[in-house]
Amino acid sequence: MMNGVLTIALNGFRESRRNRVTSVLVVFALILVFSVTVSVEFTFSTFDRVMADFGLGVIGLVTPALALFLSTGLIPREIERRTIFMVVARPVSRSAFVIGRYLGNLFTVGFLLLVMAILFLAQLAIMYATTNFGTGIHAPHLVALYGLALEMVLLTAVAFTFATLSSQFVATLMATCVYFIGHMAEDLFNLAQRTKVVPFKLLGTGLYYLFPNFDRLDFKDRATYLDATPMGELATATAYTAAYTVIMLLIATAIFERRDFK
């Protein structure tokens, strides 16, 4: 079972690597991350802030885009090209296939995130070493990148779940909506607490717990001011991501098990 999952995951990783759109996106992402250095030339007195915000902001834009694009395309494409029959005909369970594809996708986006993170951190370090401004690499920068990685793990799982039950277009649309709602989850909760209409309050609170709370994984604001994040908060954010991802994958595998490909 594990070998099968791993083989599918590695195949998925190789497939993504061959995908031209992925390559174009990677080049675009790297140019964007490089351009952070240029952005610093347009500011004064706030070099650290601009560098951190632009770097993390660009990574925060590109990573979800990549996660959404790659996650929602894999399974619908397999079904569309009928290559899914070749896989399901083999002694590999459908659940293993979904999990393998998910992990393969995670390797791809994770690898790209890692490359962007290394570039960003290198820029911070070089700026610190070669100029009078800049504060170098600090824990809040790493925490923000870790938050982006958690976001990628969760968003990929959400997108995968949608991809198991619909076309790529619909899955992308739904996953994008969940991404934005997830970032507004806390506003939704606060709004629900303010209303005096009990059904709305219950609905708002229910939706808050139902949708993934991406705000909880967003530590970019703290990197701006080099604010520390308590370990407890990081641990609960990690546990939250892991739990939500497992639930999403369980739903995805349950849907995929019952799906008719005819």
Added chain:
Amino acid sequence: MRFRWIPGVAAVLTLVLVRAEPYPFETRHWGEIRPLLLREGLARSLAKPVRPLLIDLYWLRALNGMGEAETAERNQNLAQYGFFLTELDPRFFHAYYYLALVTPYSLGGDRYLNGELALALVRKGLAQFPTDIRLRTLHAFLLTYIEHDTRAAVMEFVEISKQPNAPAAAISAATALFVDEGRFDEAIEMISQAMGEESRGGLQLLSDRKKQLEIEKLLRTLDAAIERTRQKTGRMPQTLEAVVEAGEWPAELTHDPHGGELAVKDGRGYSSWLVGRMEGITRW
């Protein structure tokens, strides 16, 4: 063709979301910073995943705006950027400070446009950074030149001077309050204490202020002697000798402690060392 209403609805929604009100200021000048600002609600919600990036993009736009030719409208627009940025990030000190600094538009003399906007931005910043010396100093300047409330400005300098890293200029300006109330010994003590602090910058400024205070203290005594002479002789003395002759001033005291020659003019005492007189809070 069945779905051609979709772009229309999307366009209308975009217009409503992005700009529901007319642009707050004139935007037709080419080459001038335009306050094409998102509605705060939209920036807070939809742009939340990339909020720091969005804030910094607007910040860079504001910085570029500062480099453009100065007009009253440009300054007004920069203030709007300041309010917008600080609404999205209340901890963004630079947005309060720099944008408030460039907001007033000088009409010459002591007349300014957009002064109220600058004051509002600084006060918004002070709510976040109540002890920040730069913001408080800017507040004091705006109180002086925009609201013409020099007493409030000097009180601001007094508050600044209580902080351990207060700049010499603020301590010097704070003494204007004591001059106004005739509390010279306290003012001199304050300056002496500041001068005695280790690693204190602006020693020359403080030293000069101390001399001014010592001379002013003496001149106030001379003013009183001139008044007593006027009451005694029925005429305003025109020279120091006239005050000495009336027995109201010691003949040997013709110079202040720093070597300036004492004189009488228009019923007031003057020293050649001190240009004019210290007028308290009206000229801090």
